[in-house]
Structure formats: structure tokens, C-alpha cells
Amino acid sequence: MSSEETLRRWRLILGRYAAQPLSQTQFSAGDWKLDQALEYLYGREYEGRGLARPSGGPGSLDPSQLRAVDWLNRSRSLFPQEVFERMQTQAIDRYQLTDLLSDPAVLRSLDATPGLAKALLGMRGRLSGQMRDAVREVIQKTVDEITRKLRNDFVNALVGRRNRMRRSHIKSAQNFDARATIAANLKHYDVERKQIVIEHPRFNARVKRNLPWDVVLCVDQSGSMMDSVIYSAVIAGIMSSLPAVRVKLVVFDTSVVDLTHLAHDPVEVLLTVQLGGGTDIGRAVAYCESLVGNPQRTVFALISDFMEGAAPGPLLAAVQRMAQSRVKLLGLAALDESANPVYDRQMAQRLADKGMHVAALTPTHFAQWLAEVMN
Template identity: 70%
Template structure:
């Protein structure tokens, strides 16, 4: 009986995946809620058939309720989807509606916008559409971006604080007990006498934790961020990272964004929300011009980190860029090239240009924000 139930569930799920063009199920295997879910998914994903020149078939397969696309507005559909699907599924469907199918009607009503789940996909859509939104949407847009930034900051801040504010001192102990400070070698050595042979376990009577050494000499960190259309994820994380670094002692942050023009947003570095409401995503790419501008900001080369965040798709002749990097490297500026600042660290970049940058002394990698924190700590040690 259990095997039959599992088979029925599997068949039902495949029917929902394949849509109305799949073979209809028997009436007993298809509930009214299934029909509603099927129609809701078809409202969104049926657009794939339309893109291929196919007309939608009429009526739902399985006898469930109908959400006829001609009678359903995007906003009504969204409210239906929220009720029909688990939270995780709903958030994914919402993201597809905005990113893949451009249901911009979801983003033109402040009340509807306030009801959406704040996430990075929604923030990206709002930043991309910002210039086309009405004035009464400004506060709702800011509130969404604020929540996304706060969530990202909360997730990343600890990594940057632990990595950059101080390095572990293995010769001094502390009462601050955290996983980052745990000294497993000293703990095992000190507690070997408590080894229980009967259970084969080491009983930890007293754990040991390393203290951290406060850094005193300041560092200058220049974040040079490509704001061309393909770099939207990186721009969001760069803004958050700039905000976190700006709050740390001993770190001076300069934030520069560029496409074919260069804009210095250092005065906003401590406010990532304002940065994201200011950037103008799109346009071409002139990395050389941006790096030349950053070169003018260097006052103490040996204590300066220049982090270039880009896909390295240079639209201008590369000569000026390579010559500038060579000068910076020779002056002992630490050069970091981040091919992606996406938390998934999916590298999409010009590998040939990345190699040419590396040949001029730039360290190039594709890193999550957490790994970027560790990388900064290593070069600033």
C-alpha cells in the first residue's frame, strides 16, 4: 500500500512539473488543490510554450479550479501562489516571475511590493527598474533594499570582524568562547588525562580559546566595482562589504564604481542602501580608466589594498590598464582581482584578461564574501 501511495505522489508531482500538456490523471488522483496549483504554475511557466509559438490549451487537466490567464492579474496570481505553495517554493516562483518572465506589474504597486518576500532576486529587479518606477514607489523600494542589505550584513559581518579586526594569538588565552577562537590542539593536549578508555572518548573538562590581537596600523582598502549589467550580484555584495569595512577600526574605505565612466561613492561607503539606490547599472566597461582613477587615491602604497571586482571584460584597449597595474604593483600596492563576489562563487569572467592581469602582479580569484574576508585578513596581516 505504501509503495502505491509513493507511486501516486510521484506521478502527481511529475504531472505538476510537466503542465497541462501532460497526460491527464484519473479524477481520484487529482484534487481541487492540485488543479489550483497546476493552473497557478501554468500562469507563469506556460509562457515558455508561448515563447515557442504554442497556444495554451483551454481548461485544466484533472478537473481542478481554473486561474485563466486572461482573467487573472499578476498581483492576484501572486496572492494565490502564496497560499498554495510552501514558503521556499513560493520564493522561488516569485523570483522566476520577476527575473525570467518580467512580470513588472508586481513592482508597480507599493502595497504589493511591501507584501513580497525581500530577497536578492527582488532587490536586483528593483535596482534594475529603479529609473522606471513611479515616485510613490521610492519608500517601498528603499524598505525592500534595506531589509536585503540588513540580512546580508548580519550574515557576513562576523566573518569580516573576526578576520580583519584581529588575528588569533596562540600564545595568549581568552575568556571569550567562540568557535572562531577555539584552540583544538591545546584543548586535546590539556585534556588527554581525561580520556575514558571504556567509552573510547576524550572528556573535555576544560576547553581552550585563543585571544585576538588588535590591529593598530590603518589600512586603506579601495573597492573598484564594475557596475555593468552583468555584475549586479557583485555590486550588491560590494556595497554590503564596503559598509562592513567602513565600520571597522583601522580600515579606511574608498568605494569606486564604473562602467565607461567612473563615480567615486566613498562618501556613501558606510551606507550600502544609499549606494545601491545611486548606482546606474548597465553600459560598457572601461576598467583601465577606473584603475587609473584609483591610482590617484593611493597615499601609502605598502598599506593599500586595491580590490578590482569585475568580469574583466575590458571594452577599451587593455594597454592603459596593464601599464597602470604594473605601476601599482611596483609601488607595492596589494592588488586583488575578484572575478565574482556572489555568495555562490560562480565564476563568469574573461579568463584571458584575468591571466594578463595576474601577469602584472594582481592576485585573481573567484570568491564568496566570506572567503574574501579571509583573503583580506591574510594580505593585511
């Protein structure tokens, strides 16, 4: 990287607080737009620390010159999608751009992402009734998108994989066999239209699995667990729709709340959870132990960072009792936004010593793990 490019990048990082602001000849028109968008949002970091925002200068952008909605629309076109989504979330969660939360139409125009859902859920108690309806719609869009990405993995893992050696008369998109369909219909190729006319689509059968299992999801809802809570709610919703899998959903901090009656509705679950407070894992695990009816056909999944706030004795004792009764015990460690594990490794080891299998997995791999345990 040239020294000029290095200087340009540092200037974009430091904004107007740089000791030597770059001139118009060193910054392109595109760079000035990037600088303005970054300054509008991240200049607030310095203000929050008691530093006055510098004024003036080439390409300066005082807050009065741009509304939050305008900044949002400009930034969407200036930055890659992943970068924009992070900035959008930080604008609401970290810098409290209230203009984005005062107009339902603007809120509905935001890109629905887990990060945005996380930010909105954290402040939903401060919103008007009209805005709460808009928040619900954004959460619904986020849940629908995550479900779309995860559902096939869970269905294939827990219900059965496609059996390419057998054909099925059940015309399901999930069972559609594209290669066999093309091969069977090549003789119907329309030369003029340059298309294959599909007269006989082919579908695969599925390997059926008998899974009369109870799955107890015990989800830590302390403040640091929001990402895991969102995915856990979606997973509970997907599994609730599967045959022969009975889902029980329990969330906890220092209190324990049984949301089994809402497990089929991830949006309602997310709008119900109360993030924050301490963590009493032992109390939650003891409650879940009371839900076990058929130990040998029960999977207990503890989704937590394992940072126990209470004395560890009750937690370890409950885990040991369930292990001895042959409950399948899974400990799913919390992951951050970058899918990096964040959990108390010492407590995880103590749980493993009592019979719990502990891993840090993405939701897709969790589906595969569940399927392996149930086989």
C-alpha cells in the first residue's frame, strides 16, 4: 500500500479530528462522500466523550446539514451491504439516532438484520405504540429471513435426508431432483423457444426417521446473550413444526420463564423476553429437569455463556442427575456476531465432567448435532 493510500485511510478513520486534514486534491469526490457519512455517525463518539466537534473545513458536514434519514439513504449506496448493516445497527443501538425511531415508515425501510433486531429489542420499552407495531414488522422480517436460511438444514437433519435411489410421488420443492428432471425431459426440448418442456418432473423420496423426542431448549436471556436468543427462538419455531419432535422452551436470567406455549412463534418469543439482569443457570436447569418425562427420549440443550452468577453446586448436581437418568445433555456455547465462541471455559469443563457434551456451533451445525444425538 502506498504512503498516499495509507494517509487517505487514516484520514477516513480519524475524520475531522486528524491533525492535517487532506486537501481536495488528495480526496476524490467519492472519498468526501464517505468522509461525510462516517463523520455524521462516528463523530458522535467524540462528543460522547466530551470533545467538541470541529467545525468548518473543506467538505465539512455539520449535523444540521443532514437528517438521519438522509444519512441512512446515502450510506446504503456508499458502503458494502455488510458494512452498511453494521452502521445502521450502531446508529440506533450505540448513537441513539432518534430520527430513525420516530417515523414508522423509516423504520420499516431499514434492512432487517439480526443486528438491527437486537438493537430494537433492547429499546422497545421506550417506543410509542405506533413504533412498536413497526418494530414487530422489522422483527418479523428478520425472523423470516433467518428461518429461510435455517429451515432446510433442520428439516433435512431431523426429518430425513433425500434418498436419491428412490422416487417419490409427493411433489415437494424440497424433494425436487433437478438433474433427473432434465435428463428425463431432454427429448422434449423446444428448438424455437430454446427451452426444455418439463412433462415429467422427478422428485426424490426421503429416508424417514422415527424421532419421538422431547427437546428442551434452556436459553440464557442475560444481556450478553441477545444473538443466541434470536437464533434460539427461530430454532424453537422450526422444530415446533416438525413431526414427532415436542419442543419445550425455557428462558432465564435470575428468573425462569417457561415459553413453551409460544415456541411456535419466534416473533412473540423475542417480544416477550426481558434481557438483562444476572444469571442463575442452576435454577433454570433444575426447572427443566422437572419437565423431563421420558429421560431416554429427551434432549436437553443449554444455550448459555456458562457464566454462572450463583453457587455452581445446584447446577452441577442437576446436570449429573439428568446424565445418570440418560437424558442427552448438550451445552451450546454462546457465539458473538462474528461466530466466535464467548463463554466460561472452566465452567464448561465442569459441566462436561458431569456428563454434558459442550460445543460452540453455528445454528446449522447445531441441527446436525441434534440429529446425530437422536439417531
